Amino acid sequence: MPLKLYNSLTRQKEIFKPITPPHVGMYVCGPTVSGESHLGHARPYITFDVVVRYLTYLGYKVRYVRNITDAGHFEEEGREAEDKISKKAQLEKVEPMELVQKYTNLFHWAMKQFNTLDPNIEPTATGHIVEQINMIEKIIEAGYGYVVNGSVYFDVKKYAATHNYGELSGRIVDDLLETTRSLEGQDEKRNKADFALWKSAPPQHIMRWKSPWGEGFPGWHIECSAMATKYLGSRFDIHGGGMDLQFPHHESEIAQSWICNHVEPAKYWMHNNMITINGKKMGKSYNNVIKLTEMFSGNHPLLTQAFNPMTIRFFILQTHYRSTLDFSSEALVAAEKGLKRLWEAYEILKKLKSANIDLPADSELDNKINKLIDEFDEFMNDDFNTAKVLANIFEIVPVINSLKDGLIRKDAISSATLHRTKDVFTIYLENILGLQSLSQNNETLNGVMELLADIRKEAKSKRDFYTSDKIRKQLAELGIEMKDEKDGSISWSAG
Incomplete structure (x- = not known):
């Protein structure tokens, strides 16, 4: 069964055929680092981490590009126009790039806790101002961009006359032209639905760059178009992100890229x-x-306890990525118990030796296990259905548990099936689903914290207070408090 994925553009599942096999180019919209990442951010990055892992398992060579939005983007729909990063920097009384670095570090730390793979390329919006300006110049030259008071807007009405603006999101252009609310400072646009490619920076605006139209900053949508084009070409295989980005962000990306590159950006x-x-x-x-x-840390009124990052990853993968996922503390408690039960069975499986059950197998059970395993790839090839894979794995768990002492011989599986189950569980649990044991995840964090505590203790003994204070300060920014105890030891706690 070939890999099929649901294409939001055509609203149907399609057989995956890369543009230049075995290479796959994938762009995923990254975080706007004006604040700390929240639970909603975990889902897309865990989802597309599994996509990369599974494509690699199938033998593809994936170039995974995930950007960092570090130039406060202009809100286009339903909110006041604002530079989120400048605004937050003023509140925290720090330089914008200091704020960006703080929350970028925090985002990277959180992704490590979830065991997500690093992208191959992680470009920043501020590092690609030249590319964005060049793209805007092409759009103006083609007649689809216009300049007003140092700002540049994309002419949606003109574009829609010859292109299907709204195809991805299902929006109707005539409705957009009539109903899109006019936001503060946008009365200079020709049409309400037009979006900003470049904004003139008012005097109080901190982040600003020189451009042919005066000092300003880029619009939100042009950033991703410019970076995707630079690192993946004018047309690439997969563009990913949360459903909330379909409009206006991804719809606008398509329009910009069509005008500049004369082709749909993503297949x-x-x-x-x-x-x-x-x-x-x-x-x-x-x-x-x-x-x-x-x-x-569990430090929130809606939480009954702290949750291991692996519990959250497991919880997310138990539901198909295109389905709504309803969170509650009780649901996470159930996921924690499920993951613990699964990993205990996996540890038993790794220790089992074929000699313990090297007797005539129960052919019916043997066939059942092999059929359940055969379906792993089938489910993943059906639009990355991790939920069904995990359901099959849990059907195998009781069989593994029955073999742990090697006594239940009437239900034994063959040596060949045992070896296959071991191999496939490792491939799927660790390599494709990216799961780890709860204890392993905790041990890794504990080990890192003990190392930092030793370094800080040594720094204090050498009166290197700069290093010791820096460790404590940066851990505090990550939500971890490190304390000096009266007996000279160093303790830490999250939250």
Whole structure:
């Protein structure tokens, strides 16, 4: 069965055929590092981590590009125009790039806790201002961009006359032209639906760059178009992101890229669904946003305990990526128990020796196990259905548990099936699903913290207070408190 994935652009599952096999180019929209990552951010990056892992398992050579949005983007839909990073920097009384570095480090740390693979390339918006300006110049030259008071806008109405603007998101252009609200400072646009390619920076705006139209900063959408084009070419295989990015972000990316490169930028568009909390959309207005450090420490009113990052990863993979995932503390507690049960069986499986069960196998059970394993690839080839894979794995768990003492011989599986089960469990649990044991994850963190505590203790003994204070300060930024105890020891706690 060939790999099929759901293409958001065509709204159907399609057989995956890379443009230049065996190479695969994949671009995923990364975080805007104006604040700490929250639970909603975990889903896309874990989802597309599994996509990369499975494509690699199939033998493809993947170039995974995930950007960092470090230039405060201009909000296009439903909010006031603002530079999120400049605004937050002023609140925290730091330089914008200091803020960016802080939250980029925190994002990377959280992704390590989830055992996600690093992207092959992680470009930043501020590092590609030249490429964005060049792209905007092409759009203006083609007649689809216009300059007003030092700002540049994309002419959606003109584009829609010859292109299907709204194809990805299902929006109707006439409705957009009539109903899109005019935001503060946008009365200079020809049409309400036009979006900013470049914004003139007012005097109080901290982050600003020189351009042919005056000092300003890039629009949100042009950043991804420029970086994707530079590192993956004018047309690449997969563009991924959360469903909330379909409009206006990805729709606008398509329009920009069509005008500049005369081709649809991505062959396949993949979007993960949202995480809800107790049936409500997660958002600041509902006061239900949970930061990742709060998840790991349990320091949030909606949480009954701290949760290991592996529990969260496992919880996310138990549901198909295109389905809504409803979070509750109780659901995570259940996921924690499930992962613990699964990993205990996996540890038993790794220790089993064929000599213990080298007797005539129960052919019916043997066939059942092999059929369940055969379906692993079938499910993943059906639009990366991790939920069904895990369901099959849990059907095998009781059989593994029955073999742990080698006494239940009437239900024994053959040596060949045992070896196959061992190999496939390792491939799927560790390599494709990217899971780790709860204890392994904790041991890794404990080991790192003990090392940092030793370094800090040694620095203090040498009166190197700069290093000792830096360790404590940067850990505090990650939500981890390191304390000097009265007996001279150093302790730490998350939250």
